[in-house]
Amino acid sequence: MTVRPRTSLKKIHLAAHFPGVNNTTVWADPRSKSQIDFSSFEHLARTAERGLFDFFFLAEGLRLREHKGRIHDLDVVGRPESLTVLNALAAVTEHLGLAATVSATFNEPYELARRLATLDHLSGGRAAWNVVTSSDAFTGENFRRGGFLDRADRYTRAAEFVATARQLWDSWTPDGVPRPFAHRGEHFDIAGEFTLPRSPQGHPVVIQAGDSDEGREFAAATADVVFTRHGSLAAGRSFYADVKRRLAKYGRNPGDLKIMPGVTVVLGDTAAEAQDRAAEIRRQQVSPQNAILALEQIWGVDLSSYDPDGPLPEIDPVADSGITQGRTRRGDTVAIAEKWRALSKEKGLSIRQTVIEAGARQSFIGTPEAVAAELDEFVQKDAADGFIVQPVITPSGLDEFVDRVVPLLQERGVFRTEYQGATLRSHLGLPDPVWRG
Template identity: 80%
Template sequence: MTERTPGKQIHLAAHFPGVNSTTVWTDPRSRSHIDFSSFQHLARTAERGLFDFFFLAEGLRLREHKGRIHDLDVVGRPEALTVLTALAAVTERLGLAGTVNATFNEPYELARRLASLDHLSAGRAAWNVVTTSDAFTGENFRRGGYLDLAERYTRAAEFLATARELWDSWTPDGRQRPFAHHGRHFAIEGEFTVPRSPQGHPVVIQAGDSPEGREFAASAADIIFTRHGTLEAGREFYADVKGRLAAYGRDPDDLLIMPGVSYVLGDTAAEAQEKAAEIRRKQVSPQNAILALEQVWGVDLSAYDPDGPLPDIDPDPGSELVQGRVKITDPFAVAAKWRALSEAKGLSIRQTVIETTARQSFIGTPDAVAAELAEFVARDAADGFILVPHLTPGGLDDFVDRVVPLLQERGVYRTEYRGATLRSHLGLREPAGKG
């Protein structure tokens, strides 16, 4: 295949599979989500594919369904920053991104841990800032309680600003100064114990599609981790978020938009579609289909047949059978949408859940998938993608072996790492620091 004219460059990251319906645990190729060898395999595969970073999600409490542990939850996964620190020793260039909650942590302690990871990895650390608003998760912490939606973003914004004050308390030339922060949520002062790290600040990622999440990302994040189902939906989101940056004195290139996506490859388009359909059937078992329905309806639907029609009853917005998840804000609208789809296509409960809960997938031959990824970036629907494979830990192997070379031939993906830090991979400026 002849090499093509270079286009807008694609950024890629790898999401370690786990607590979601994407993972197919019943596949015989699925391995441990606890053994370090699994994390190492996926991270080294991503580095072999010249990915920007490895991304590790994390929750602070196991979800419950009807008072029992949610059957999709991962029990026993090690803490994210501990895993990433270990991976720093077995990788050289790959960025290391961990999810850490801004609701149930404190700025000084977390800033130290992130700065330490940045030092130990020679400038490859990233922090995915998330928040929690439910009292269910709060029960695991001394402070307990919860914050409403607006307040948790207010706390997260002050948390991040405070962490950056701590990182900036060491100047680029190695001078340390006392810090003092007195705000609504935090009142701390003293001296920060970790010198300025190789990137100045670890890269900041924010996940969310809500108006509050978009505004928070535009004001403070380096990457926004999102999801959208079509090219046009992606372009609309991209234009909206990029359009918010100027209000904060930022340029469009200061924030990268990277949706989480899945992919399925086949030697022919028909084979890829057949494989994708089989994967979706495994991801949404009959039991999981009913569980997904109960998250919308808020009532016990265990008596319903997953292969039968949707319930003809209205949702109960006051009920919560599943704890530890983001609650659906308008279950009536979701139920109406699902009913309309089911009636229009003659879908059963399970078929409806399969169709409505699928993550954006790129399905086809390696060349077709490479072309579609490049089109999304060229048409400003994304700056890159966080790939969410359905297998642990080998789910990324075929993409690196079969799609990455085609992206390189198209001139839209790097053929080598040109810098050492995650910021250099992403094309982000290093924070100036304060003299």
Template identity: 75%
Template structure:
């Protein structure tokens, strides 16, 4: 095979997420913290920085969860400020499609895309729990299918609004009449520099996979291991064809954590220490309650797991997502607890409920990340630092140079827009 015939090496896409809820984070209201993370991500040549969000503090049995982050500012406002202190880094906001309206949000996203020179992204989410609706006149908590249906139409309407201006600056009236929205008028903001801001979406469910294949530019997932990742990657990518899209039209990027050490043993010890800090006795019980679906406050976190089975329709959850098949998870955790003689807290620490982790030396982590992308388990990764705002620095300083040496990551930005960083030719469905 000649050099001209040899396929181009698949490169890694990297992004960073600012946690919206994280018991190791300090109050999220100081701009200096956001600026530090953004500058570090841009120094590391990341595709984008994602701000997570929630429209109400997490609650548990009618009380605000004591481990929830305090002070959660509106993300698009923060990204507007970050646009002024960064030059190339993509700026993505998590914005709820259940309790917002298309015209208002499309206008704000188009404005950010103009102010940043084409670097805006929108992580589309639906309300995750019944508590949130109480903050809004609409109230209540639509069922899952209704939330997905509204979100899909919401994205479609936003794209109609962005397309209502021609590329050469001519405004045209718009009109949309659908199940959830009935609006008509004229959009106030010219067509965004990217055509459409990049649309991001998370979800491992059947509905989430299908929705991402139809409408998303970037998809988040929890599948970070090689074999699980390859199966998920292949499944989602093959769904694109039915929507007239190619595998290169969607980037799949698992959210992961990274813990480094001079040796593997040191990295593992650091990771264990981080988990111990993150999972307090109180947090361990609440994690278990989200699986079992009942009040477990009378249980000793240093004692054994409950012998009772999880309930199928827990009132305690009020719409909050559970950790997959609760019965299967409970059985798995009981087996782990019995095998290693672990208490409730030790089991939660050992098993975890969060995102995949890459733990090891910088060289080992760089090799593992590269292997996952080269073997089609992912197109890249969204790093979620366990400490803020300095939790990204070590990865940028110690792992990024190794990825560059391997030819697995860019050595400079090759474009100015988020869409160009991701290697996307146009908005989803536009080619």
């Protein structure tokens, strides 16, 4: 049955996240290929462009994760530098936006602004910067400054970093005249001349991820796109309303900031088949070894003697043990342990089953028609402006979504049938930045 396009509906924005070092990617699947070979990046980027996606998104890792003092061998080892990969992808794509995750803690404004402006020029205005922060001394050991940055200072440095980068991008007039720049602030004191004229979209698009109150405020003041994890319709609507209402304080309109949760999608010809596939993916994601690892992250002690098919430990967690390094903290581990124990007791689950149940990550599961309808509902009910799709297989995990879901979104009249503009800002419907010379 063909769904007739409807009028006056919000359009859905889509981006593709390259699968990487996380507990979503299924590296044991025989279809999984290299996360370093350029062919993998090219395949996913070309698929995203074939699907008319807004942008391609790369995460970043500045140090390999460790567990119990050793490099975690259940992770993928090897993480190329994002901007280098995206500059190469600019040559094999024509419309697709190219987003790099780069730390505002372990970089400097002049150097990074220049690298991002270079990508924006080479790609014809398709560059984006996902701003991340860190107070992690473990990662900082790879840098001269080490872990000097207090956690409370990470957003103040990031805000000044973005403002300084924009000052550098604005140091050339729109008609191509270079002008000296000077910035003196709490974190940066620089002056000189920028080497590149204003790029095709004025400034690269700025993306931000963070759910804390300070993160939401930073996004409202600074970002063009917010990458969030809110999965349910109710949670999404609450986050959406909260962040959008903050924009007016900074003289911004609701459309100036796009909210795009990261989602995974599992498809099947029937609802039952999709649920079966989703369950199998979770079993692949949470192997017996990964189940014990997840447990050790919460309990903070060596649990290698425990049977993954046995019950949860009766001992209490050890807070802030540092057993795992380089991975985002899960929050209040004591509260999480109590929640897991209650879940295990209620459903009679083993360690592995509890980790699978508690950590389920698939956001949309069903037939292509059902998934398209649900994605549409999230956007029309103001739970999101679009989605960053996170495949579970590298690099072919996006193929089925593009082939089976995108055409249905187009039939519903909520997704483009061709690219209209040349820049990423035009894809996202963002206003051009005002030159502040």
